[in-house]
Each structure stands twice: as C-alpha cells, then as structure tokens.
Amino acid sequence: MRARSLIAGAAALALLATPGMAEKKKKEAEPSPAVKAAREFNKDPYPSTYKPYPGEATALVGATVFDGAGGRIDNGTVLFADGKVVAVGGADLAIPANYRRIDAAGKFVTPGIIDIHSHLGDYPSPSVDAHSDGNEATAPTTPDVWAEHSIWPQDPGFSRALANGGITALQILPGSANLVGGRSVTLKNVYARTIQGMKFPGAPYGLKMACGENPKRVYGSKGRMPSTRMGNMAVNRATWIKAKEYKAKRDAGKLESRDLAMESMAGVLDGEILIQNHCYRADEMALVLDMAKEFGYKVTAFHHATEAYKIGDLLKASGTCSAIWADWWGFKMESYDGIPENAGILYKTGACVVIHSDDENGIQRLNQEAAKAQGDARRAGIDIPDAEVIRWLTLNPATAMGIDKQTGSLAAGKMADVVLWNGNPLSVYSRPDKVWVDGALLFDAADRKRRPVSDFELGQVGEGDVK
C-alpha cells in the first residue's frame, strides 16, 4: 500500500518534469488515479456516526433561564422534545400534555456549556507518557495531522466535564508545539466506542496554529527553524505561500497528487476550516492579523490571548474572538501581562469573549471562571449582566467553532443541549443537577447510574463514585 503510493508520487513528479505541452495536455485529458484522487478526494473520510440517544419530551418549569444569546427569563419555561428545543418562554408558555414536567423553581437553566479549547482524549488521564498524543512535535508545521486520530474516547475526563461542568460539546485541539499543529475536531460530550461516535455532526474542522514561545523553543532546541519569533513568522508565511500556490493549482484543475498538509491549509483559505490560533502577546496577535490579511484568511479565535485586552479594538475590527482563561498569568514569560480584567475590558470594547479551559480540571468549572471574570470586571467598573456572561460559555464558543446554527443557545429547533443547575451557575455553590445532550438525559445528580463511567475506570477503586 505504502509502496504503491510512493510509486504514484514518483510518477507525478516525473510528469511535472516533462517539458512537452502535448504530453501534458494528453495527460490532462486522462487523469491518472493519483491525479483523480487529488482532485476528487473525500473531505469527510472519518464521518461522524454519533446518533442522539432517546429522550423524553420535557418541560423545565419555573427556572431562571439564561438562553445563551444574552437573554434572561425569570420564572421561565423550556420545552424540548425529539432532541430539539421546542420553545422557550415565560410562565405563560403552554405545556403540552405529553411532556414530563420538571419543577425547576429556584434553579437555573442554560444551554449546554461548550469548551472551545480542550485536550481531553489527546492528553487524557492518566497522564502517562504512553497517552501523550497531542503534539506531533517532529516538524514545525504539521497541518496534515488530525486530532481525531489521537483521541482516546475512554478518557475519564469527559465524565467529569459533563457531571461537574455541564459540558455538552467541546473542541479538541492538537497542542501548541508547532506553528501549525493540525486539525481540531469538535465532539459531543457523549461517550462512544469510537471517536467517530463522538464527533459533532456537521461541525467544521479547525486548524490549530501557535505563536510565540512554544514553537521557537521546541524547534530551536532541535537546532532547526524556527528558533525566534521572526523565524516563526517566516515559516508561517512560507507555508501560506505554498498553500496559496496549491489552491491556485487546485482551482485550475491542475493538481497532480494529494497533499494532506496542503488540503488543510487550503481548507482555511476556502473558509471551510477555522483558524484557532494559540497566541499570548498583543503584538504577536496584531502581526498574525496582518498575516491573515496578507494571505486572505480569517483568524476565527485567538486562544489564551492573555494580552487581548491591549488590542480589543483590533480584535473587534477583525471579528476575532478571544478564547481566554479568567485569570491565569505569570507561568511563562509571554503570560506575564495577563490580568483578570481581560474579559471585562474586551467585553467593554465590544470584542468577542469566550472562556476556555485548556485543562482537564478547568473544564469542570468554566462557569466559575466566567464568574471570576465578571467579578473582576465589576471591581474595575465594568458591570456585565449574568446572561451576557453565560454567552461566553455557550453561543460565543459555538460561533467560534462554527456550530452556532445547531447549538449554543436555547432557541426553537436547535439541539436540546441543556443544563439544569441547582442554583445560579455563576455562583461557586451551584452544580449541574441534570444535563441533556440532544434531549437525552445523560447526567442526573439524583440518579447514580445516570453517570458515565469510562472503560478505564471499570473494576478500579474509583468506579462510579461521585467525582
């Protein structure tokens, strides 16, 4: 198999070297199998096999509802059935007779929480070397690798994210050792035997890029480019130049062979694959925004972005989200200017805020991270309503992941990804009471069997314990 593809590659190279126009024309008339494959490849070779689990038609009655889009309804009603949100309204919303009615007075309802930056599965627990599958740190750009080919669907972390964090969808990214780290994948937070069984149907791919210290450290220490920030930019630009050439050739119908790396890069230039760019410093983000203009692509989100507050105006203008922690800072040089008011200042500037975790513990408390950012903003004189803060964990990440038409807010017709909280989710004292994914009840604090246990934990001391 491998030998055959090598031969096909060699044939294509020989063809490129052929000078005669007649020869070339003849070949174009009858494309070889390799050329055909390059031009007509399957963009979804590992398709989602996720199917929603069955659920009851449900009415959540009397709760405070944060709809994820900035709306708040006190004493609200949320109806869902057949996996979809049916209606969201006040106490006067009629409840059809066949709905299971859950008294949610004193409780809160939000859309399922979404983490735009997770390494569950590609850096799973237990965190042993044999599980370290998040960085293909063997070349500075690896747009050809796909995170979904690394993810271990039995990571116990998925269960904690569901039960404690109310996480219903998450983007798993490659790590940040590389300038271009590879494709991300978006998952439903529902255990499956295969990764295909967890893939969020119809979610676009992301492409992970990274600025700054990590790529230059990793490759500089191997004695190769990049070893500096200017080296980072040079390798990035060379890669985009190649991608533009690849795309031009492809658009002219002149591709001779497949190139997995360039297919990912061209997918970005086509607007089909979203750039998720790890970047801490404001000056570097500004350079990346210009690089995106130079080559004609969009940076969908900067991740970590500890200095985003310094350039909120630029980020607003480019329509780029900042996916940030509430208050991580000072653990590495490029995080030294992180401040807890990052989210608040971005919000006030009118830029898009997403709270992310990048952490198997933080993903269990994204709601609390958002609340911390809200409190720090308030002390800085920036008052942000609860319902807007919830948007940082729901509709905003959904938008930056390209799944906002399907989930991220409680609107009729959207996926019934819903969390019932036992109190205000922006309070440290609140926890998920029940979590539905596509209308299926997949966590219930009151039912110890409605709690997922990964294969790894079976027969071990922690099996089925509260977590």
Place this chain on the structure above:
Amino acid sequence: MSLRRTLLGAAALIAFATPAVAQDVAITNATVVIGDGSAPIQNGTVVLRGGKVVAAGAGVAVPAGVRTIDAGGKWVTPGLVVAVTDIGLFDVEAVNESNDSDSKSPFNAALDLSPAINPLAQHIAVSRAGGVTRAAVAPIGTGAIFGGQGAIIDLASDGQPITQARAFQYVELGEAGARAAGGSRAAAHAVLRNAFMEARELARRGGGQGADPRLQDAAPERPGDALLTRFDAAALVPVVTGRQPLYVRAERAADIRMALALKADFPALKLVIVGASEGWMVARELAAAGVPVLAKPLNDLPASFEQLAATQSNVGRMAAAGVRVGLGAFGDQPRYAPQYAGNLVSLTRVPGASGLTWGQAFAAISSVPAAILGMDSRFGSLKPGLAGDVVIWDGDPLETTSGAVQVFIDGVEQSLENHQTKLRDRYKVPTEGALPKAYDW
C-alpha cells in the same frame, strides 16, 4: 540632573523598604468570620491594636480614638493561609533563570528555602491582593526525595517575608519519590529510612542540636558507611527527634499507609501528609494516628495511577472521619484557595457527595492550615492576641465573584497595587491617547 535623579531614586527606595507601622483600626458594621469553623457573625466589629487582633465579633466596643472603617456590611475575615505553595521561589515559573524551585544541588534535606524567597515577586503581590497573607513555601520539584526545609512567610510588602525559616522538612514519596530515588518506591523507602538512621546516629553522638543544626561546629564522628552529606544528616536530626515536622507528599492510599508506618520505627516523627488524593480510603487510620493532611482540594481525575480513587468528596470524607484537613498543595495560584473552599461547600448540595460546611471550608484555608503549621497561636483566625492579618471582601469571600478590597498584615494596611492592577488601569481603554501608553503610569 543625574544627581537629583539619584537622590530622588534613593528616597523612593527608602520609602518602599521602610516597614509601615501598624495602625490601630476598628472595622465596624461587618459580616465577621472568625475562621475557627464557626458561622459568620452579622453586624460584627474587629479591633486591631499594636498589630494584633484585640477583639472580633458582635457587641465589641470600638475604642476611642482609633481609625474606624465602616465596612458597610462587607465581609471581614482572617487572612488566608496557603500551606505548601511555591510562590516566591520564582518570578515566572517557566523562566528558568528566575526559578529557584528545582534544585540539582548535591545537598537535599539541608536546603533551607528561606534565602531563595523573593518577597517582591509579583506572584506574592498578586496573592496578597487576593487576600492571602501567610504561606508555607516548599519546593515542588527536586531531584531527590528530600525537597529541603520549607519556610513560613507573610506576604506583606515590607520585603521581610520570613515568619519561620526551616519550619518543616519536605519529602516526596509515591511516584515522584520513586523516580527521584532511582525508579522504585522500595528505593525511596530505603533512602528515607537510611537517612533517618544516619540522622538518629548523628543525634546520638551529639550532632545536629543547634538552632540551625547544620551549622554545628564540633563535628562528631560518623560511621564510615554514611551516605548522606554531613549537612543533610544534621538537617534531619530535628526530624527524627520530633522537633521539626516531616511533610510527606503521598497520593496513593498504600503510600499514605506506608508513610504512617514510619512512626513504628521512628516514633518521634511529626508527620503531615501532603496531597492525599486517595486519603479518604485511609481516613480512619489518619484520624487514629492524629496525622493531619494538607489536601489538594478538588482532584477528581485519575491523573496518575496513584490517584485512581480521586474524588472531590475526599476532603469532606476525611473531615467526617475526624482527620484534620487543610487545603493546600494545589499547585496553581494561592488566590484560588477561596474558590476551592467554596466548591467544597457546593458539594454538600450534591446527592451522595461529601463536602464541608461554610465555616469548616473557610477554616480549611485559614485556621486549620495555621494549626497544621503549628502557628495557630500566631495567625489564622481572629481570636484575640493573634496577628492582625485581616481581609475585607466585597462579598462572601468563598464566592467566585467576590474579591479582597483591603488587606492588613500584622495590622499594617497593605498596598494592593501590582503589575496587574497597573496594566488594568493603563488599558481600561485600549487605544492610545495624546501620548503613547508608555507615558500612562
């Protein structure tokens, strides 16, 4: 010009380095938290005089002539105590040049961390602004099972952080200890027991007895097969004789049991277990042995094979079994202590989970770690006579949206300004004004 600048600079430095004087203060109209596990007191008053708490609670009279702060219903608590952290050992963790927490020294048990602590590190200033007033600083990663001797510090801005140097010895058992000792827990226990026997022998010959046992001039002979350096052996004399506590990092239930078993051979050991992710499985043994725990508060993942039973209910279960548990060793920012404590309260509302009452949870980040450090007669609660370490919060201190608004250490009101607050003020409006941002300070 240059001379004037030098003089001005010198004046500024002197102003900065001179310790501020403790003010007598009465904080009235406050929700007062004593920190001893009791419930908050409404409409309370806290009085500080001469740098100490003189009274706290309801019905406390305000002495005449002292500065009065009307808290307007805000919360007043003792300062937070974070036991076993590495703040002060680095400016930026991943900037190796600034990081003193990872020693490749030929010495191990003898290492005294107090000279390595930088009281002006931004992490200390940021933690102080988060209401943390005292900490126990221990090395987190070393090349040997012994991390050295941790220090108890205050987080005041006076540049003199040491409350007690060489307050405890820190040892890694479990996976980290096994790797450091050569790849096996068996090796770690052999290293540990051999070290204790050498220290005991040295003590028997009269060594290691001074205030800093490492520095004893008269050097008793030691047997020829000694493996420890003289300095390390002397440093362990206070441990085997029970004068200095031994903090043992252990996560796996079996590792905790093996640590407790050390007392059979070295009965004077004063053990504290650090980490204890599976502590709930041996909670009765810990309670019976009277060995306290500084627990990682919310570990609930099988992050390693020594934490397979980790659950957020760990602390609650240990406390219910009678173990004295403080929160600590969480590795990230000390200012997260209240959030972690608040989470333990939230567990009391989760069916089947174990948590702490509000009072217990606050005590777990104030008086309990202070007591474990042996410092409960110095700080950790608002009992009369204790240090005037007091924080005023703009809401329930365990709530994520709340923050510290005024901090006193030894009765001295602290500046809460730091690198972060200055950046915040500079960039509240991101765009430049009449001059570049660099002129806005």
